[in-house]
Amino acid sequence: MKDESYLDIGDYSIIGNLETTALVGSDGSIDWFPVPHVESPSVFARILDANKGGYFSIAPTAPFDSHQEYLPKTNVLKTTFVTDRGKLSIKDFMPIRPNDPSGKEAILRKVTVEEGKPEIGVTFSPRFDYARKNPELFREEGGVRASSEETDMNLKAPADFTVEDGVARSSFEGEEGENYWFSLQYGVDLETDFDYPDSLTRTINYWREWAHDCEEEKCVFRGPWHELTVRSGLVLKLLTHPDSGAIAAAPTTSLPEEIGGVRNWDYRFSWIRDATMTINSLYNLGHEEETSSYFSWLRKLSRVYSDPAQLGIMYGMHGEAQLQEETLDHLSGYRDSSPVRVGNAASDQKQLDIYGELVNAFYETCPKYGEEIKDEDWKFILRVADHVVEIWEEKDAGIWEVRGESKHFVYSKLMCWVALDRAIRIGHGWGYEGPFGKWEKERKKIRNAILEKGYNEEVRSFVQSFDSDVLDATGLLVPLMDFLPANDERVLNTIDATLERLTSDDGLVYRYDGEDGLPGDEGAFLLCSFWLVRALTAAGRLDEAEDYLENVISYAGPTGLLAEEVDPSTKKQLGNFPQAFSHIGLINSSLYLGRAYEKQAE
Numbered sequence: 363m364k365d366e367s368y369l370d371i372g373d374y375s376i377i378g379n380l381e382t383t384a385l386v387g388s389d390g391s392i393d394w395f396p397v398p399h400v401e402s403p404s405v406f407a408r409i410l411d412a413n414k415g416g417y418f419s420i421a422p423t424a425p426f427d428s429h430q431e432y433l434p435k436t437n438v439l440k441t442t443f444v445t446d447r448g449k450l451s452i453k454d455f456m457p458i459r460p461n462d463p464s465g466k467e468a469i470l471r472k473v474t475v476e477e478g479k480p481e482i483g484v485t486f487s488p489r490f491d492y493a494r495k496n497p498e499l500f501r502e503e504g505g506v507r508a509s510s511e512e513t514d515m516n517l518k519a520p521a522d523f524t525v526e527d528g529v530a531r532s533s534f535e536g537e538e539g540e541n542y543w544f545s546l547q548y549g550v551d552l553e554t555d556f557d558y559p560d561s562l563t564r565t566i567n568y569w570r571e572w573a574h575d576c577e578e579e580k581c582v583f584r585g586p587w588h589e590l591t592v593r594s595g596l597v598l599k600l601l602t603h604p605d606s607g608a609i610a611a612a613p614t615t616s617l618p619e620e621i622g623g624v625r626n627w628d629y630r631f632s633w634i635r636d637a638t639m640t641i642n643s644l645y646n647l648g649h650e651e652e653t654s655s656y657f658s659w660l661r662k663l664s665r666v667y668s669d670p671a672q673l674g675i676m677y678g679m680h681g682e683a684q685l686q687e688e689t690l691d692h693l694s695g696y697r698d699s700s701p702v703r704v705g706n707a708a709s710d711q712k713q714l715d716i717y718g719e720l721v722n723a724f725y726e727t728c729p730k731y732g733e734e735i736k737d738e739d740w741k742f743i744l745r746v747a748d749h750v751v752e753i754w755e756e757k758d759a760g761i762w763e764v765r766g767e768s769k770h771f772v773y774s775k776l777m778c779w780v781a782l783d784r785a786i787r788i789g790h791g792w793g794y795e796g797p798f799g800k801w802e803k804e805r806k807k808i809r810n811a812i813l814e815k816g817y818n819e820e821v822r823s824f825v826q827s828f829d830s831d832v833l834d835a836t837g838l839l840v841p842l843m844d845f846l847p848a849n850d851e852r853v854l855n856t857i858d859a860t861l862e863r864l865t866s867d868d869g870l871v872y873r874y875d876g877e878d879g880l881p882g883d884e885g886a887f888l889l890c891s892f893w894l895v896r897a898l899t900a901a902g903r904l905d906e907a908e909d910y911l912e913n914v915i916s917y918a919g920p921t922g923l924l925a926e927e928v929d930p931s932t933k934k935q936l937g938n939f940p941q942a943f944s945h946i947g948l949i950n951s952s953l954y955l956g957r958a959y960e961k962q963a964e
Contacts, residue, residue: 367412368697372919372935375430375439378600379456383613386454388428390421390441397548400613401630401679403491410702411693416489423483423533430921436569437596448478457561461568464556467549475536486517486530492690499525506530518545574647582956587915591952593922594945595647601942603679607659608632609640612938618699619927619937623882628706629938633676634716636942638723643949657727664742670749675713685709711759717746718777725784735792744796747785751804754778766879770828772816773836779808780843817852823859832876833863835890838897848900857897866930869913885927885936892947896954907955
């Protein structure tokens with residue numbers, strides 16, 4: 363039975379200021395908001411506990427129908443409400459501080475009465491530090507202040523509030539044609555007023571100047587997925603840190619992969635794997651400055667962790683290496699999906715694929731910029747390749763970060779092969795010296811091991827780990843990494859096996875079909891569904907690829923956002939939201955398919 367106190371995950375939309383983000387529900391409630399950074403403790407977390415989490419709601423007091431949309435090519439969100447007393451809309455946004463002379467850290471909410479005289483209700487219920495601290499609320503002229511020992515927030519509003527039991531409430535009758543501005547400020551200076559219209563204009567202009575711009579009919583991304591591709595770029599930008607170049611895997615924690623289940627993780631950190639995938643996605647959308655920034659983050663890691671053995675799989679948004687995981691047992695979780703976790707214990711795992719991701723990033727990125735592989739880069743690549751020679755035969759936790767026993771995961775071996783293959787290509791291409799003979803010998807050993815132990819003749823597919831019969835969607839990446847040509851019989855068999863065993867009746871792909879050491883189930887993984895599109899495209903099965911791409915994007919929320927997973931039985935989104943992986947997959951598969959059609963037309 364559906365819990366009516368929670369919205370569906372797909373009924374939220376994201377706003378942000380490149381420092382943090384907030385989720386705004388289709389009911390006008392801000393139910394998730396960490397401050398001052400995306401990985402900081404929350405002040406609103408109703409999405410993780412409807413009773414304790416805290417929220418900030420503006421909505422008609424009468425029953426309403428609502429819908430959300432972004433102003434075109436922006437991260438300014440508009441929620442429209444229709445009631446029997448009239449119609450109103452809310453524009454929610456966060457000013458971009460370098461772009462706004464006020465320099466404020468805030469959420470701004472512009473309420474416009476478009477028709478009639480609807481009664482508008484406002485509820486302000488902040489709960490600091492993941493609802494572990496209830497702040498004191500003070501009525502002030504023109505608003506409410508929330509205060510605790512460590513955090514202060516100031517809500518400025520054109521309404522009078524009553525305060526009771528830590529909740530501030532107000533209601534007033536709106537006048538047709540009138541605008542009502544609310545600002546929720548945090549940070550150091552809470553007193554100076556905004557020039558509200560100017561802030562809105564500046565924010566709109568900032569996003570429109572940044573967003574992918576093209577003549578749609580000529581764009582390689584053209585098709586029914588064009589606007590979703592543009593939206594995906596805007597989502598990825600919101601998940602980035604402009605100073606460090608890091609990108610969060612998602613802006614949320616503990617949204618479940620199964621309702622009522624325990625597969626709830628904190629994704630507000632930067633994975634090396636995600637960053638390398640994002641580099642290509644944003645470059646393909648024309649965002650060279652951002653791509654350079656994220657590549658600089660990878661380069662910075664190579665300088666700090668010159669010993670590849672010391673390199674972590676993920677880091678905090680400000681470079682933190684220790685991401686200790688804890689559970690917040692006082693929160694019930696989204697629809698009673700507990701535990702709620704903050705931090706991520708996977709940061710201590712060994713995942714061998716990161717070395718291939720890193721070297722491949724240098725191999726693919728530098729030529730695109732006309733940038734040189736610098737001497738320092740080569741020294742790092744050389745150390746990585748030598749390290750891979752030493753460790754590729756070890757077991758690891760794999761790309762899916764299983765919390766069971768380590769295995770010889772085929773994808774990890776594939777990316778070790780990529781690390782050596784790209785290091786060899788870089789060395790020869792840029793005229794560097796290195797132990798190429800040793801690398802070539804070991805590259806051949808890895809290749810032979812993958813073909814002998816990673817491909818199961820009985821299953822007729824690449825499998826998850828050596829000598830297993832478990833299918834894994836990462837097998838679809840074999841041709842995309844240039845390990846085998848797309849027309850190789852083993853590649854074609856893997857695609858067909860994936861369609862038969864990992865693909866739901868609704869055309870969505872699961873990650874794997876074996877045990878992973880955790881109780882419960884999970885939904886279909888959207889990134890894997892996009893991998894299927896790319897694999898089919900590589901195999902020349904363009905009509906199938908287009909059908910699957912159109913099917914996957916049909917699961918996007920009303921404003922074009924994608925979570926980590928979808929439950930094929932309910933059609934509902936699952937997991938942290940919005941998920942960088944999913945939007946990266948959308949961009950890359952639509953590009954891949956678009957280029958294939960262009961080549962076919964030549």
